[in-house]
Amino acid sequence: MITEETKALVDDGIMLPLMEEFYTIQGEGFHKGTAAYFIRIGGCDVGCHWCDVKESWDPSIHPPTHIGEIVEKAVASSKTIVITGGEPLTWDMTRLTGALKAKGCDIHIETSGAYKLTGQWDWICLSPKKIKLPTEEIYPLAHELKVIIFNKHDFKFAEEQAEKVSENCILYLQPEWSNREKMMPLIVDYVMKNPKWKVSLQTHKYLNIP
Numbered sequence: 420m421i422t423e424e425t426k427a428l429v430d431d432g433i434m435l436p437l438m439e440e441f442y443t444i445q446g447e448g449f450h451k452g453t454a455a456y457f458i459r460i461g462g463c464d465v466g467c468h469w470c471d472v473k474e475s476w477d478p479s480i481h482p483p484t485h486i487g488e489i490v491e492k493a494v495a496s497s498k499t500i501v502i503t504g505g506e507p508l509t510w511d512m513t514r515l516t517g518a519l520k521a522k523g524c525d526i527h528i529e530t531s532g533a534y535k536l537t538g539q540w541d542w543i544c545l546s547p548k549k550i551k552l553p554t555e556e557i558y559p560l561a562h563e564l565k566v567i568i569f570n571k572h573d574f575k576f577a578e579e580q581a582e583k584v585s586e587n588c589i590l591y592l593q594p595e596w597s598n599r600e601k602m603m604p605l606i607v608d609y610v611m612k613n614p615k616w617k618v619s620l621q622t623h624k625y626l627n628i629p
């Protein structure tokens with residue numbers, strides 16, 4: 420049970436339900452191959468059936484943690500920070516990103532964009548979900564669009580989403596992990612026919628790193 424006081428601090432983004440934090444190599448998208456410190460915040464009610472971090476969904480099982488504590492630990496490892504989840508935009512990211520910026524960090528977010536965009540970001544990876552679409556405000560701000568391909572219909576969804584982002588946004592198709600053997604040949608074929616798209620793989624899973 421968390422107290423009313425703690426709940427108020429979480430609502431203000433002064434504490435956040437921290438699931439895990441780890442220093443690793445960004446496995447996906449534009450920054451793949453780059454060392455980065457990951458901060459995984461619990462809480463998501465988007466509900467993707469193939470989500471690879473379902474343990475993150477229930478915020479109540481992840482301890483409310485002071486952002487000062489999170490930031491101190493993070494900057495001891497890296498100044499390149501990836502905020503992920505769960506869905507980080509479930510929470511107000513203003514204070515966490517403010518504190519990381521004050522330490523000179525480069526801050527990236529992995530988000531479905533389903534909730535109000537808060538915080539200051541050097542890189543926004545938008546991974547839209549059909550079941551809870553991104554807010555209109557986030558599309559023009561996304562630096563990369565990373566659409567997960569689980570089945571053939573997802574190519575059409577990817578094209579619809581690509582129409583909403585800026586001209587400079589980098590477009591990725593990433594196979595859903597459990598269905599990758601089946602979908603990868605279709606993705607390869609699609610990208611060769613539609614070269615505005617690039618392939619993104621979850622390279623950390625092949626490398627067996629977090």
Ligand SMILES: C[S@@+](CC[C@H](N)C(=O)[O-])C[C@H]1O[C@@H](n2cnc3c(N)ncnc32)[C@H](O)[C@@H]1O
Nearest residue numbers: 469470471504505506529530531546594595596
């Ligand atoms: C776990 S999510 C957390 C951040 C945010 N909730 C989101 O969905 O963008 C991190 C990234 O992993 C992707 N992802 C989740 N499950 C996946 C799976 N089974 N296969 C491939 N990518 C997956 C998401 O689309 C997102 O780009």
Ligand SMILES: Nc1nc2[nH]cc(C(=O)O)c2c(=O)[nH]1
Nearest residue numbers: 444445446447503529623629
């Ligand atoms: N290495 C590594 N790269 C990642 N890129 C996005 C991830 C995520 O779960 O948000 C992730 C992750 O969990 N590990």
Ligand code: SF4
Nearest residue numbers: 463465466467470505
């Ligand atoms: S939005 Fe992200 S964390 Fe939430 S269920 Fe979908 S993939 Fe998982």
Ligand SMILES: [Mg+2]
Nearest residue numbers: 471472503629
């Ligand atoms: Mg992951």
